[in-house]
Amino acid sequence: MEKEKLIIMKGIRKKFGAVVALDGVDFDVGHGEVVGLVGDNGAGKSTLVKILTGVYQPDEGEILLDGKKVAFESPTEARNAGIEAVHQYGGVVDTLDIARNFFIGREIVRKWGPFKFLDLKKMREESLKMVKKVGIQLRSEDALAATLSGGQRQAISIGRAMYFKARLVILDEPTNHLSIKEVDTVLDFVREIKKQGTSVIFVTHNIYHVYDVADRLVVLDRAKKIAEFMKTEVTPEDVIDTIRYGTVSRKSLRKE
Amino acid sequence: MIRKLMKKPEIGVITSLIIVFALFGVMSKGAFLSIGVLKTVFAVSVELGIVAIGVTHVLVAAEIDLSVGSIYGFSALMFAKMYKMLSPGLAAIVVLVLGMGIGFANGYIRVKTRVPSLIVTLGSMMTLRGIIYFVTGGFTQSVKASFFTKILGSDILDPLWLILVAFIFTVVLTRTPFGNRLLATGGNIETARTLGVKVDKIRVVAFMISSTLASLAGLISISRLRVASATHGELMELEAIAAAVMGGTLLTGGYGSVVGSTMGAILIASLRSGLLLSGAPSYWYVAFLGIILVVASVINLTVVRKLMSSS
Ligand SMILES: Nc1ncnc2c1ncn2[C@@H]1O[C@H](COP(=O)(O)OP(=O)(O)OP(=O)(O)O)[C@@H](O)[C@H]1O
Numbered sequence A: 001m002e003k004e005k006l007i008i009m010k011g012i013r014k015k016f017g018a019v020v021a022l023d024g025v026d027f028d029v030g031h032g033e034v035v036g037l038v039g040d041n042g043a044g045k046s047t048l049v050k051i052l053t054g055v056y057q058p059d060e061g062e063i064l065l066d067g068k069k070v071a072f073e074s075p076t077e078a079r080n081a082g083i084e085a086v087h088q089y090g091g092v093v094d095t096l097d098i099a100r101n102f103f104i105g106r107e108i109v110r111k112w113g114p115f116k117f118l119d120l121k122k123m124r125e126e127s128l129k130m131v132k133k134v135g136i137q138l139r140s141e142d143a144l145a146a147t148l149s150g151g152q153r154q155a156i157s158i159g160r161a162m163y164f165k166a167r168l169v170i171l172d173e174p175t176n177h178l179s180i181k182e183v184d185t186v187l188d189f190v191r192e193i194k195k196q197g198t199s200v201i202f203v204t205h206n207i208y209h210v211y212d213v214a215d216r217l218v219v220l221d222r223a224k225k226i227a228e229f230m231k232t233e234v235t236p237e238d239v240i241d242t243i244r245y246g247t248v249s250r251k252s253l254r255k256e
Numbered sequence B: 001m002i003r004k005l006m007k008k009p010e011i012g013v014i015t016s017l018i019i020v021f022a023l024f025g026v027m028s029k030g031a032f033l034s035i036g037v038l039k040t041v042f043a044v045s046v047e048l049g050i051v052a053i054g055v056t057h058v059l060v061a062a063e064i065d066l067s068v069g070s071i072y073g074f075s076a077l078m079f080a081k082m083y084k085m086l087s088p089g090l091a092a093i094v095v096l097v098l099g100m101g102i103g104f105a106n107g108y109i110r111v112k113t114r115v116p117s118l119i120v121t122l123g124s125m126m127t128l129r130g131i132i133y134f135v136t137g138g139f140t141q142s143v144k145a146s147f148f149t150k151i152l153g154s155d156i157l158d159p160l161w162l163i164l165v166a167f168i169f170t171v172v173l174t175r176t177p178f179g180n181r182l183l184a185t186g187g188n189i190e191t192a193r194t195l196g197v198k199v200d201k202i203r204v205v206a207f208m209i210s211s212t213l214a215s216l217a218g219l220i221s222i223s224r225l226r227v228a229s230a231t232h233g234e235l236m237e238l239e240a241i242a243a244a245v246m247g248g249t250l251l252t253g254g255y256g257s258v259v260g261s262t263m264g265a266i267l268i269a270s271l272r273s274g275l276l277l278s279g280a281p282s283y284w285y286v287a288f289l290g291i292i293l294v295v296a297s298v299i300n301l302t303v304v305r306k307l308m309s310s311s
C-alpha cells in the first residue's frame, strides 16, 4: 500500500524558536498525482515543502520515498532523489543569463586534467531547448534574467525540473504576481509535467488556480492539516470556506 | 560593434582611460607617454590590479573586503622580516599561506557569525595593521636584491604577472562551475542556496582568493621597491574597490569583470602618476580619484540598468 505512494510524510513537526510551524502533519503524494496544498498565510505550507526539498529538517516525523525512509540534509540531497522545487520567485538569479541560470549548481562541464570548465555552448543549447519545450517564446536568448517576465522565469525552473528528470516537482505560489496569460502558461506547465508521469505539489492561496489542475487538495491551518479532499468531492467554494472557517465545509457536495 | 561595446559594463573604464591618457599626454606635453613614466604607471598598476582582481571576487559575492591593504602591507613586511631566516622562496610561501589563512578567517567568521563583512574585514584590517607596527616596531624594513626579488619585482616580468593573474581569474570567474556559483551566490543568495550551491563555502573561497592575491601583490611590491614602511598599503583597499567598481563590478553582487578591475587599476595608477607629473599638489589625486570613481560608476550603472531592463 505504502509503495503505491511516491512520498509519504508522517507526523511532521517543526518549530522555529517558539513558533510551531508544523504540528504533526501527515501528507502524501501519489505517482503522477497533482496535490494542491492550500491554506492561509503562515499556515505552514512553505515550511512543509521546504522540509521535502531539504531546506529544513523536521524536528519530528519521518519521510518515506517509495516506501523507504529518507532524510534530506540539503537541497542537493533532495534533488538527487528527484525532488525539484520551483520557487515563489522562479528560482532565477537576475544578473545571469538563461543558460547560466538553468544550470546553477549542476553546470555542464568539460574536464581538462584535474580542472573542470563550463561547456557554455552546450549549456546554452540545452537550456534554450528545454525552455522552448515548456512553451515559452523568448525575445532575446542571451538576455539577463532580470529582463524576463514572471512566466519566462518559471519556465526556466520548470524546464530545469524536466531536464533533470524530477519525479516530484514542487511549485510554491507559482502564480503569484503573474498576469492572467502567464497564469494560464503555468497551469499548462503543470498539466505538461503530469502528462510525463511526474508528481506535483502545487502550493497556493488561489484555490481557483489549483482547482483547475489538482487531483487532490490538502488544507493546512495553523500548523495542522485540517482537511483533505479529492477534487471531485468538492467545489472551490467548499475549499475556500474550509480555509476561512478552519473546519471542513462541504455544503455543495458534488455528485459525479 | 559599437552598440555591442556600449552594452559592456567595462565601457566606463575604457572611456575614462582614454580621456585620462589623452589629458595627461597633452598637459605634460608628452612626458606622460614616455617610457619611464609608463613604467611606473604599470608597476603600480600591477600591484593594485592584482589586489583589485582579488577584491572583485568578494564584491561579486555581494560582500566587501577592507582588509586587503593591511594584508598587502603585512605580506611585504613579513617577507622582509623572514627572508633572511628562511630563504626568500620559503618566506614567500609562508607569507602566501598566511595571507590565505587571513582570508579564510575573514570568510569563516563572516559566514558563521553572520556579522557583515564590512565589520569583519574592518576588524582584520585594523588588527593586522596593529600587528605590523608590533612586528616592525614602526620602522621601515628593507630587503636585499636576490634572484627571487628580481623575478617577482622586475619591470619587464611584472606586467606579465598581472596578465597571467587576470587571465587565470577571468577563466575562474566566467568559465568554471565555481565562477557560476559565485555569481549566483552574489546575485541571489537564497536562490543559489535552494539550488544546492554551498554558498558558505563559495563565499569563504572568495575571501581567500582576495587575501591571497593581496598577499601576492605585497610580495611583488617589496620585491620591486625593496623597502616598505609600516604604513605600506594603507588606503589600498579603497583604491582596489574603486578600481573594481570603475571596471563594472557591481557592489550589489552578481556581476563583475576581472578585466574591468585590471583596467580600473591602470586608470588609478595613471591618475596618480599623471597628476604628479603635471605638477599638481598630491592632494589633488584623491579628489580626482573621487570624481572619476563617481563618473565611471554612473556610466556603469546606466549600462547595467539597460542590460537589466530592456531586451
Ligand atoms: N525560517 C523561519 N524562521 C522563523 N519562523 C519561520 C521561518 N519560516 C517560517 N516561519 C514561521 O512558520 C510559520 C509557517 O510559515 P510558512 O512560511 O510555512 O507559511 P505559509 O503557509 O507558506 O505562508 P504563506 O502563505 O504566507 O507563504 C509562520 O508563522 C512563519 O512566520
Ligand SMILES: [Mg+2]
Binding pocket: A045, A046, A047, A172
Ligand atoms: Mg509560503
